[in-house]
Amino acid sequence: SALKKRLMELHNQSERAARAMNTVKTNQSQTVETASRKKDLIRSEFSEIKALIEEKENYTLKVIADEEKRVCNKFDYVYGILGSKKKEIQSLKDQIEMALTEGDDVLFLKRAAALQQMSAKDAFVPVIEMDQNLIQSTYQSAVNLKDIVKLSVTQSKEARAEEHTHKEKTLYQAQDTLRVEADTKEKKKPVKAAPATGTPNAAAAVSTKELIDSFLKKSREELLQYAANITLDYNTAHNKVILSERYTRMSVSDTPLNYNHHPQRFTDCSQVLGFQCFKRGIHYWEVELQQNSFCGIGICYGSMERQGPESRLGRNSSSWCIEWFNSKISSWHNDVEKCLPNVKATKIGVLLHCEGGFVIFMAVGEKHNLIYKFKTQFTEALYPAFWLFSSGTVLSLCQVKQ
Known part of the structure; x- marks a missing residue:
């Protein structure tokens, strides 16, 4: 009886050990799969880095x-x-030689x-x-890029650990967004019965609209x-744009500032x-309009023209x-203007969703805060962009990171 009881215990122990072994194997295969996925993501990131450097x-x-x-x-x-000058001289020489033989x-x-x-x-x-x-500034831009890459690659272990945590957070945010997109697609599946709205484009448009609405809420x-x-890039600043407060404040100078020539600098x-x-992910920044009669806030591709x-x-x-x-607010893209209702807010929020393909401009602190939204498939990396016209115009970037 005691032996039977002992045998039963051993049997249960054996089963528990077998289950534990299965768990270890499952966890091991999950680890391999996770590492493999991460390695693919890392390869993708590095190929993009290489492509950006190659483009530069x-x-x-x-x-x-x-x-x-x-x-x-x-x-x-x-x-x-x-x-032509040499031929002319030769011709005159020939004529003089001919004249000297004249009888x-x-x-x-x-x-x-x-x-x-x-x-x-004379020639x-x-x-x-x-x-x-x-030539020098172009060469210097290559040296600067190398220095930035070198500094980034050789940063301390603490900074790398912190960056890793931040990347994880960004990845979770991206996953949350994908889940929202997946949920909206699931909700829309029954609509397929109606042929007029059953096109993939219509479904994508609905999905984007719901995604935008989720961010507006x-x-x-x-x-x-x-x-x-965000900080401002000195090498792009027009000759009359003053940058101050550690490249976070911009205003207009009455006289040219004699900045160095740079291929990325706006000339007109x-x-x-x-x-x-x-290039990817979701990004939000805020801009304070200290004087807002003549100014513009937006985004652009790095390939945008710098002159003309x-x-x-x-x-x-x-x-x-x-x-x-003046008192008029408009949205602009591709030289098309749309007049917008007036906004009292002096702080503007910009939300860019690269994969979602939209950018939203919001009036910070207002109840109905949407000023305007653009929807498009972005094909290049995007930069925050600013236009300042009159000498009283001042824009400041708010340091909002928590």
């Missing part, structure tokens, strides 16, 4: 190649002029008098050289979990871009913005 490399090399071509074209032109004295004197009048100017080579400022505290601290419109760019009328925010297909012009 190609752009930088193109700046030098274009400058080389410009100067070589000038050399070709001068070479052609000198060739008729009267004809000789006539020709000699005419040839005395003719003269060929002149103008100073032609590459724009050293452009969020409180400011909830939006702050997506907070991005008094604009400046944020230093940070966003095409470089104005909202006047091209590469930028989206809200603009205050």
